[in-house]
Amino acid sequence: MLTLLRDLRNLRRSIALPAAASTGSLAIRHVDCGSCNGCEHELTLVSSPVVDMARYGLGIVASPRHADVLLVTGPVTTRMHAALLTA
Amino acid sequence: MNTHHGSGSAYGEGIAAALADGWRFASLHATTKDEGRMVRTLLSSKDGDLRIESVTAAPDSVPTIVDLCPAAGWDEREAHDLYGVGFDGHEPLRPLIDHDVALEQFATPVQGHDAYQVAVGPIHAGVIESGHFRFHVVGDLILHVDARLFYKHRGLERAAEGLALNDALGVVARSCSGCWASNAVAYAHACEGVLGLAAPPELARSRTILLELERVWNTLNDISAICAGVGLAAGTSRFAALVDDARRLNQRLTGHRFLFGSVAVGGSTLDVDASAISDARETLARIRSESSRAWKALLFNGSFIDRMPDIGIVDAATASTLGTVGTAARAAGVVEDLRTTSPRLAYDDFEVAVLRRQTGDVQARLEQRALELLPCLDILDRLLDGPVRPVASVRAEEGASIGVGRVESPRGATTCIVERDGDRVGRVRLRTGSYANWPAVAHAAAGNLLPDFPLINKSFELCYACVDR
Numbered sequence: 001m002l003t004l005l006r007d008l009r010n011l012r013r014s015i016a017l018p019a020a021a022s023t024g025s026l027a028i029r030h031v032d033c034g035s036c037n038g039c040e041h042e043l044t045l046v047s048s049p050v051v052d053m054a055r056y057g058l059g060i061v062a063s064p065r066h067a068d069v070l071l072v073t074g075p076v077t078t079r080m081h082a083a084l085l086t087a
Numbered sequence: 088m089n090t091h092h093g094s095g096s097a098y099g100e101g102i103a104a105a106l107a108d109g110w111r112f113a114s115l116h117a118t119t120k121d122e123g124r125m126v127r128t129l130l131s132s133k134d135g136d137l138r139i140e141s142v143t144a145a146p147d148s149v150p151t152i153v154d155l156c157p158a159a160g161w162d163e164r165e166a167h168d169l170y171g172v173g174f175d176g177h178e179p180l181r182p183l184i185d186h187d188v189a190l191e192q193f194a195t196p197v198q199g200h201d202a203y204q205v206a207v208g209p210i211h212a213g214v215i216e217s218g219h220f221r222f223h224v225v226g227d228l229i230l231h232v233d234a235r236l237f238y239k240h241r242g243l244e245r246a247a248e249g250l251a252l253n254d255a256l257g258v259v260a261r262s263c264s265g266c267w268a269s270n271a272v273a274y275a276h277a278c279e280g281v282l283g284l285a286a287p288p289e290l291a292r293s294r295t296i297l298l299e300l301e302r303v304w305n306t307l308n309d310i311s312a313i314c315a316g317v318g319l320a321a322g323t324s325r326f327a328a329l330v331d332d333a334r335r336l337n338q339r340l341t342g343h344r345f346l347f348g349s350v351a352v353g354g355s356t357l358d359v360d361a362s363a364i365s366d367a368r369e370t371l372a373r374i375r376s377e378s379s380r381a382w383k384a385l386l387f388n389g390s391f392i393d394r395m396p397d398i399g400i401v402d403a404a405t406a407s408t409l410g411t412v413g414t415a416a417r418a419a420g421v422v423e424d425l426r427t428t429s430p431r432l433a434y435d436d437f438e439v440a441v442l443r444r445q446t447g448d449v450q451a452r453l454e455q456r457a458l459e460l461l462p463c464l465d466i467l468d469r470l471l472d473g474p475v476r477p478v479a480s481v482r483a484e485e486g487a488s489i490g491v492g493r494v495e496s497p498r499g500a501t502t503c504i505v506e507r508d509g510d511r512v513g514r515v516r517l518r519t520g521s522y523a524n525w526p527a528v529a530h531a532a533a534g535n536l537l538p539d540f541p542l543i544n545k546s547f548e549l550c551y552a553c554v555d556r
Binding site: 001002003004005007008011030031032033034035036037038040041042043044045047048049050051060062063074075077079080083087 | 209213215237325331345377383551552553
């Protein structure tokens with residue numbers, strides 16, 4: 001466990017990330033409406049230590065009630081239409 | 088490849104005889120031909136031989152084969168929903184893709200004292216693809232799960248019909264970005280079968296490199312996801328960083344993080360010069376040492392490892408019955424990998440990585456992935472020995488009306504069948520590893536606790552996109 005944490009710390013030090021945002025935040029609720037799974041894979045990675053979008057005050061939240069932004073991926077299939085409207 | 092066309096009972100008898108002979112079910116799809124509809128079943132042998140059994144729907148239905156091979160269950164339901172073909176003896180023939188139905192029609196009736204249903208999805212709490220699960224539970228104990236997918240059905244197979252063979256590759260492969268290269272190579276192989284083209288060694292090498300690059304990031308991603316399934320943030324982040332490393336390498340080598348555009352029908356335009364090759368070797372060596380370091384750290388984390396055993400078991404007999412493929416099957420002791428029978432790819436004397444503890448639980452699936460990462464890096468090490476140059480296929484034989492491509496994707500055997508209409512796509516069917524494995528997920532969940540489902544689900548780490556198409 002310590003190895004993991006130490007490696008993560010070293011990784012973080014080796015990446016020259018731009019300065020974190022000092023003000024403001026945005027809560028994002030993601031709804032997949034028929035994507036090719038690429039958006040989901042990349043969205044998962046922007047939370048990883050290499051990009052770490054939390055530094056800019058961006059976060060994925062679990063409910064549309066908590067969200068400022070509804071992030072829709074995919075062309076909106078007929079079967080997701082009603083679910084998207086509910087969200 | 089042998090194709091055989093039978094009518095009614097001859098079709099069922101032919102398949103029963105083939106299965107008794109050791110042939111296995113690989114795919115089933117419906118198609119429209121001239122005046123009517125027909126159903127084609129693809130069977131494969133252990134040595135990689137293929138045969139197709141066809142039957143004409145007379146007038147609306149064909150005999151079911153689901154009693155002979157339950158693995159065909161989803162395929163028959165799909166054929167019914169999309170082509171209106173009935174399957175005599177498949178009772179009840181529940182809707183799969185058709186969502187415009189009452190709850191009782193897609194959910195299995197579960198009755199008893201204190202049994203109730205927990206509905207989850209189609210929209211989930213995290214960044215997850217859309218799909219609906221209906222858990223039938225007593226307290227925390229899962230009795231049965233109905234997975235209702237196809238919320239992402241985009242009709243890509245239909246969209247590919249009528250396109251030129253090479254143009255349709257983008258449509259078919261794009262059904263999933265996580266398995267893009269596997270889908271693209273399976274489709275390209277199917278088309279080259281139709282056109283009578285063979286792959287020279289340089290083309291086989293180029294495509295094998297792409298497939299293994301895809302497997303590297305997917306394997307790391309799967310381990311990261313299993314850590315996420317138990318809430319071990321350090322493990323999730325560590326492996327996610329390695330996934331990013333691998334995808335950045337994809338970008339540098341092919342111009343795209345998911346390898347889009349690096350596969351074509353009848354050749355390859357991939358051009359990787361010597362400096363990019365040495366960059367790739369360096370990056371992969373780093374991924375190898377850092378991932379094995381992180382893997383050891385996981386193994387020594389008792390609270391993490393203790394969560395893994397005896398959860399979500401799919402034993403060897405069940406895996407064979409359900410037609411489970413890929414790491415999920417190998418973790419259960421069904422030692423099958425299409426890389427051993429892929430003459431059109433550069434897998435030379437590939438040997439399947441065999442786990443000592445083949446228990447088919449979450450732990451076995453996790454360990455199988457870690458075990459398979461090393462040979463995968465070895466293959467890349469062997470193949471990345473010099474620049475990759477554009478190359479064209481060579482004409483080897485007469486063309487055929489149907490072509491089949493089978494590739495071992497990160498999630499298991501992916502099968503693509505192309506039926507030609509002149510020089511265009513008449514019908515294309517893509518049956519991915521995820522499609523084959525979803526019934527196993529539902530099976531693995533039964534008898535476990537509801538809070539363990541995310542972990543069981545992550546241990547399979549299947550795509551929804553390449554199932555729904």
